Amino acid sequence: MEEKVFNQDEIELLELLEFVLCYHAKAAFTDEAKLKEGDTVRKECEVLKNQIIETANTRYESHQELLEKKKIRLKDYYDEGCTYCGFYSSFQPNGEAEGDYGFRFYTFRCAKCGKDFLGQLPVDDHDTIVWHDIFLKEISKKDKRGNFTSKKFNVTQEKIDTMIEHFNFFKEKVLICDRNEKVHNDFLIAYNLDVTKQLLNLREIKKKITGEIIIEDIN
Ligand SMILES: [Zn+2]
Numbered sequence: 001m002e003e004k005v006f007n008q009d010e011i012e013l014l015e016l017l018e019f020v021l022c023y024h025a026k027a028a029f030t031d032e033a034k035l036k037e038g039d040t041v042r043k044e045c046e047v048l049k050n051q052i053i054e055t056a057n058t059r060y061e062s063h064q065e066l067l068e069k070k071k072i073r074l075k076d077y078y079d080e081g082c083t084y085c086g087f088y089s090s091f092q093p094n095g096e097a098e099g100d101y102g103f104r105f106y107t108f109r110c111a112k113c114g115k116d117f118l119g120q121l122p123v124d125d126h127d128t129i130v131w132h133d134i135f136l137k138e139i140s141k142k143d144k145r146g147n148f149t150s151k152k153f154n155v156t157q158e159k160i161d162t163m164i165e166h167f168n169f170f171k172e173k174v175l176i177c178d179r180n181e182k183v184h185n186d187f188l189i190a191y192n193l194d195v196t197k198q199l200l201n202l203r204e205i206k207k208k209i210t211g212e213i214i215i216e217d218i219n
Contacts, residue, residue, distance in 0.1 A: 003060065003063065003064075004060075005056050005057060005060045006052075006056050007056075009192075009195050009196065009199055010052050010056055010195060012199060013048075013052060013195060013198055013199050013202060014049060014052060014053075016199070016202035016203065016205075016206055017045045017048060017049045017052075017202065018049075019206055019209075020041065020045050020202065020205055020206065020209065021042060021045050021046070021049075023209050024038040024039075024041055024042045024045075025042070048198060052195070055188075055191055059188065062184070073093075073123075074092075074093055074106075075092065076092070076093075077090040077091065077092055078090065078091055078092075078093070078106065078108070078119055080108055080117075080119050080120060081120075082108075082110035082112065082113060082115070082117050083117040083118065084110060084113050084115045084117060085110060085112055085113040085115075087110055087111065087112035087113065089111060091108035091109070091110075091111075091119075092108070093106035093107060093108060093119070094107055094108060094109050094116065095107045095116075096123060097118060099118045099122070100131070101127075101130070101131065101134070103122035103123075103124070103127040103130075103131060104122060104123045104124065104127070105118040105119050105120075105121070105122055105123060106118070106119040106123055107119070125170075125174045125177075126174065128170070128174075129170075129171055129174060132167045132170075132171075136160065136163060136164060136167065138150065139152075139153055139155050139160060139163075140155075140160055
């Protein structure tokens with residue numbers, strides 16, 4: 001289903017605002033007080049209308065950007081080593097599958113042996129943080145004599161330090177994104193509440209105006 005810029009509440013609110021704006025633009029008020037009131041309402045309606053259009057568009061664009069990012073990640077090349085034959089190269093993902101700790105990993109088809117293997121890192125950045133924590137703890141283990149016990153990797157303290165440095169940099173980037181997302185989501189929660197409030201308010205105003213028009217028509 002194609003995503004829409006405006007949700008149902010926004011569509012109704014924009015229609016109500018249009019109605020009120022039209023009414024005040026057409027209404028030829030004779031008395032000064034009503035003319036002034038109409039001016040104020042018009043200005044408020046314009047501000048609200050612009051705010052809704054701007055927020056809905058920003059929300060839509062950031063969601064599209066997110067989808068685009070996911071698509072790009074699937075088209076990207078990753079430096080991976082085939083877990084079957086050890087062939088090391090740059091691969092494009094050909095799918096996703098569950099791997100260690102239940103995380104999702106990209107799958108790659110080895111150009112040498114033709115088998116599909118799982119990538120090194122989970123697809124999701126938060127899973128990658130957990131994965132790194134476990135991985136770094138595992139490879140940092142030492143025996144009683146102070147030698148690294150990992151059989152899978154040839155580790156040195158220097159290599160581990162570099163990995164920790166890269167990992168912290170990555171983690172910080174993810175946390176900054178999380179913080180920005182939270183600010184954005186909090187803003188949207190407050191905005192949605194405001195839209196609901198304005199909707200109730202505008203429905204009442206429309207009712208009042210429609211009542212006035214009917215009375216005027218009768219007269
Ligand atoms: Zn292979």
